[in-house]
Amino acid sequence: MNRQQTELxxxxxxxxxxxxxxxxxEEGGDGEEEEMEPKQKLRQILISxxxxxxxxxxxxxxxxxxMWQRLLLYLVPYFAAGFDVLKEAGESIGHxxxxxxxxxxxxxxxxxxxxxxxxxxxxxxxxAVFVMLFFQVGELFEGIAEGNSRRAISQLLxxxxxxxxxxxxxxxxVVAPDEVRVGEVxxxxxxxxxxxxxxxxxxxxxxxTVALTGESAPRDVAAGDQILSxxxxxxxxxxxxxxxxxxxxxxxxxxxxVENAGEAKSRSEHFISRFxxxxxxxxxxxxxxxxxxxxxxxxxxxxxxxxxLLRALTFLIVSCPCALVVSVPLAFFGGIGAxxxxxxxxxxxxxxxxxxxxxTVVFDKTGTLTKGVFEVTTLHPEKISEKELLHLxxxxxxxxxxxxxxxxxxxxxxxxxxxxxxxxxxxxxxxIRARVNGRTVCVGNTKMMDAVGAVWRDCGEPGTIxxxxxxxxxxxxxxxxDVVKPDAAEAIASLKKLGVRKTVMLTGDREKVAARVAGELxxxxxxxxxxxxxxxxxxxxxxxxxxxxxxxxxxxxGDGINDAPVLARADVGIAMGAMGSDAxxxxxxxxxxxxxxxxxxxxxxxxRRTIAIARQNIVLAIVIKIAILILAALxxxxxxxxxxxxxxxxxxxxxxxxxxxxx
Numbered sequence: 001m002n003r004q005q006t007e008l009x010x011x012x013x014x015x016x017x018x019x020x021x022x023x024x025x026e027e028g029g030d031g032e033e034e035e036m037e038p039k040q041k042l043r044q045i046l047i048s049x050x051x052x053x054x055x056x057x058x059x060x061x062x063x064x065x066x067m068w069q070r071l072l073l074y075l076v077p078y079f080a081a082g083f084d085v086l087k088e089a090g091e092s093i094g095h096x097x098x099x100x101x102x103x104x105x106x107x108x109x110x111x112x113x114x115x116x117x118x119x120x121x122x123x124x125x126x127x128a129v130f131v132m133l134f135f136q137v138g139e140l141f142e143g144i145a146e147g148n149s150r151r152a153i154s155q156l157l158x159x160x161x162x163x164x165x166x167x168x169x170x171x172x173x174v175v176a177p178d179e180v181r182v183g184e185v186x187x188x189x190x191x192x193x194x195x196x197x198x199x200x201x202x203x204x205x206x207x208x209t210v211a212l213t214g215e216s217a218p219r220d221v222a223a224g225d226q227i228l229s230x231x232x233x234x235x236x237x238x239x240x241x242x243x244x245x246x247x248x249x250x251x252x253x254x255x256x257x258v259e260n261a262g263e264a265k266s267r268s269e270h271f272i273s274r275f276x277x278x279x280x281x282x283x284x285x286x287x288x289x290x291x292x293x294x295x296x297x298x299x300x301x302x303x304x305x306x307x308x309l310l311r312a313l314t315f316l317i318v319s320c321p322c323a324l325v326v327s328v329p330l331a332f333f334g335g336i337g338a339x340x341x342x343x344x345x346x347x348x349x350x351x352x353x354x355x356x357x358x359x360t361v362v363f364d365k366t367g368t369l370t371k372g373v374f375e376v377t378t379l380h381p382e383k384i385s386e387k388e389l390l391h392l393x394x395x396x397x398x399x400x401x402x403x404x405x406x407x408x409x410x411x412x413x414x415x416x417x418x419x420x421x422x423x424x425x426x427x428x429x430x431x432i433r434a435r436v437n438g439r440t441v442c443v444g445n446t447k448m449m450d451a452v453g454a455v456w457r458d459c460g461e462p463g464t465i466x467x468x469x470x471x472x473x474x475x476x477x478x479x480x481x482d483v484v485k486p487d488a489a490e491a492i493a494s495l496k497k498l499g500v501r502k503t504v505m506l507t508g509d510r511e512k513v514a515a516r517v518a519g520e521l522x523x524x525x526x527x528x529x530x531x532x533x534x535x536x537x538x539x540x541x542x543x544x545x546x547x548x549x550x551x552x553x554x555x556x557x558g559d560g561i562n563d564a565p566v567l568a569r570a571d572v573g574i575a576m577g578a579m580g581s582d583a584x585x586x587x588x589x590x591x592x593x594x595x596x597x598x599x600x601x602x603x604x605x606x607x608r609r610t611i612a613i614a615r616q617n618i619v620l621a622i623v624i625k626i627a628i629l630i631l632a633a634l635x636x637x638x639x640x641x642x643x644x645x646x647x648x649x650x651x652x653x654x655x656x657x658x659x660x661x662x663x
Contacts, residue, residue: 041140044081045133051077052129059125067116067123074113074125082109082132099280101322105135105646108316111309112639121306124313127639131317138647142326142654160251161195161229167239177229177246188238194231197249198240200224205236209594275324283319283629287312290633307635314632318645323621327653328614334660335610343593344603349610351589354572356607359552360542361500361600364535364566365507365517367559368576369491369597370482374403376411377483380459381476389476393468395421396434396443404464407480427451431466442469449474462512481513487598489521494601496522498608501552504542506535506566535566543571557600563587574600610660617653624649 055073059065065073079086082105089102109128116123164177165187172187177195180186185201188194194207206218209231218234221227227240230251246252291312295304332349339346346352366372379386394412397405398421424434430451431444442448443466449456454469456477463481467474492503505526507514514528527538543554556563556570564587567573575588576597592599628645631637637645 038140038143041136041143044084045136045140048077048081048129048133048136051080052126052133055129056126070123070125071113071116074129078109078113078129078132081129081136082106085132085135099277099284101320101325104280104284104316104320105132108313111313111316115306115309115313118306118309119302120304121309124310124639131639131643134643134647138322138650138654141651142330161193164195165189165192177249180242180246182242182245184242186240186242188233188240190233190235190237192233194227194229194233194240195249195251196240196242196246197229197244198227198242200227201239201241203236203238205238206234208232208234275321279321280319283315287315287319290315311632311635311637314637314639314642315629317639317642318625318628318632318637320646321621321625322646323625323650323653324618326650327617327621327657330654331610331614331617331657331660334657335606338610338661339603339606342599342602344599344606345591345593346603346607347589347591351572352607352610354553355555355590355604356611357549357552358495358498358500358555358572358604359546359550360502360504360554361495362504362506362539362542362554362556362566362570363523363597364556364558364563364576365505365509365514366482367595368557369488369505369521370484370517371595372482372559374407374464374480375483376407376478377463377481378461378479379476380457380479382457382474384470384475389468389478391417391419392436392441392470392475393443393466393478395419395436396424396432396441399424400426400432404466404480408466408478440471443467462510462516482509484517484520485595485597487596491597491600492521492523494598495604498601498604500604502542504538506530506538532563532565535563536569539566539569543569555600557597574603606660613656613660617656620656621649621653 052074055077058073059070085102086106089100089106092098092100092103109132112124112128112131115121116125161177163174164180165172165174166180167173167185167187180196186196186198190205200221200223202223204220204222206220207227209219209228219231221238226243227238228251229246229249291305291309294308295301298304329349332352335352336346336349346355363369376390379389381389390408390412394408397408419437420435422435424432426432427444427448430448431442433440433442433448435441442452442454445465446456446467449467449469452469452472454467454472454474456467456469456474459465459477459479461479461481463479466478466480468476468478495503502525503523505514505518505521505523507517507526507528508530509528511528514526518526527534530538539554539556545551546554553571555572555574556566557574557576558567559576567575567587567589572590573588574590574592576592576595590603592603625645628637628641632642
């Protein structure tokens with residue numbers, strides 16, 4: 001008993017150690033600090049506000065204070081509110097990055113503090129502290145909104161496993177996942193995350209795949225099934241042979257994809273970066289001109305300098321571009337997070353731009369619009385029942401591993417019914433013959449029917465037809481085909497509602513089958529019997545047919561394994577049903593973690609909504625700032641309006657950007 005308890009304690013300690021090691025190596029792993037940042041900022045604001053109120057009351061009740069004494073009085077709340085802003089501004093100057101929001105805010109508020117010492121200037125001590133204080137309020141809201149975005153992303157990042165139970169030398173050791181080698185056997189208990197991709201050796205269970213797919217329906221697994229890292233084991237104990245190192249596992253690849261999604265910036269983000277680099281130096285120069293040129297031209301510099309200096313300081317406060325610099329990337333960050341909630345991984349905001357403009361959507365057929373597996377669709381018996389027809393065919397195909405045989409056995413589902421199956425013989429190019437309960441049953445194509453003298457009937461349905469004869473007499477046929485996914489027609493209809501101009505299906509399947517699927521789903525055009533190179537040529541032809549931006553982008557949707565060349569050639573490549581597919585994650589710009597084509601339309605809607613919100617912020621911020629800048633230059637803008645033009649607009653834009661988090 002003591003030994004078992006000791007082992008249990010050692011296991012728990014190892015789990016804690018593995019978890020701590022993972023957190024220590026995790027990029028941005030100081031999640032607790034990030035969580036505390038808004039609280040610290042709020043505490044700073046409240047303390048600064050209290051100090052400002054105290055300084056204001058002392059100032060009001062002691063009218064005899066000298067100017068320098070009043071300055072010292074207000075410096076206390078000023079430094080309490082803005083010490084971090086001043087520090088950031090100093091560090092930026094040290095790194096050669098002068099023109100940022102911290103620098104502008106520091107110069108403007110320091111100027112407001114000293115303007116009372118300029119001949120003709122009126123003191124602006126409370127206003128200077130208030131500007132810095134309200135700037136921090138804007139920073140607080142920015143931090144809260146960004147924290148919400150990060151938490152949305154972190155729901156997906158919860159797929160990262162903390163530890164792995166690995167069998168070594170007859171015992172189970174608890175280690176960090178990256179210490180497990182390929183080929184080793186791991187044990188996954190109920191409630192634990194699957195740490196590595198592999199194959200189930202023993203046990204059966206249900207897996208929660210919501211972190212990978214966005215779908216709540218569990219997935220059942222048993223011995224022989226593939227299992228993916230990032231899922232959560234819900235019921236039974238599983239023994240799994242590891243197939244990939246942790247760095248190559250599904251969870252690791254998805255985490256890397258999400259963490260690097262910010263690298264591919266959208267056109268809007270590039271515009272904001274270029275705009276800020278040009279805009280900020282210009283407004284600083286304009287403020288300097290505004291402070292010095294009009295007093296010089298007036299002929300009485302000393303009398304007018306304080307007035308124009310105040311206008312220049314107000315101009316600087318308004319000119320801070322933080323509303324744009326913060327809210328636009330935040331909008332895209334939220335959009336990527338919203339897409340991840342439904343199991344759609346977008347590799348960067350640039351692909352959201354392209355996806356939002358989708359004009360032509362091209363689909364691979366097998367595995368994308370159809371399930372990619374054979375299923376029995378219809379039964380056509382002759383003089384026997386449907387059940388008997390399927391029963392005989394399934395028993396004859398009992399020992400075959402062909403996909404058609406598997407589909408027949410799956411459809412029947414009751415092979416252990418006591419029937420005697422003997423003398424099973426495979427006839428090359430025709431089918432299989434066997435004796436079932438004393439009767440000779442032949443299951444195969446028309447050549448087999450002709451060989452046994454059975455008069456078969458043709459079937460007009462496209463797909464694979466399996467004929468059955470009993471003792472040389474025709475007993476009917478079974479229609480087997482690749483089944484269309486339940487939401488495929490909905491996916492096509494949704495795309496057309498979104499204004500997608502053209503939907504095309506490409507397939508290597510036969511013309512008859514392609515025509516049936518295309519007609520059933522309502523795609524605008526299809527091309528059949530294509531090789532992979534033919535698919536690339538068809539996509540290039542469609543790209544060449546585009547005459548201008550109004551035609552939109554071309555999106556190709558494939559299974560991500562044999563469609564990699566086409567995924568790379570399209571404007572946007574979407575890998576469908578890519579859970580566990582390395583080729584999909586590598587080749588595609590957008591990865592759907594399950595088999596639902598209807599999510600393509602949802603991803604486009606999220607992209608369009610994100611782009612619209614980012615543009616709203618751009619227009620709102622620029623229009624309001626230009627208007628207030630003009631008023632500031634004319635001396636018609638009080639300090640409070642300047643604060644609104646900066647921090648107020650920032651708050652509005654950040655709150656607007658936070659709307660992108662909703663899927």
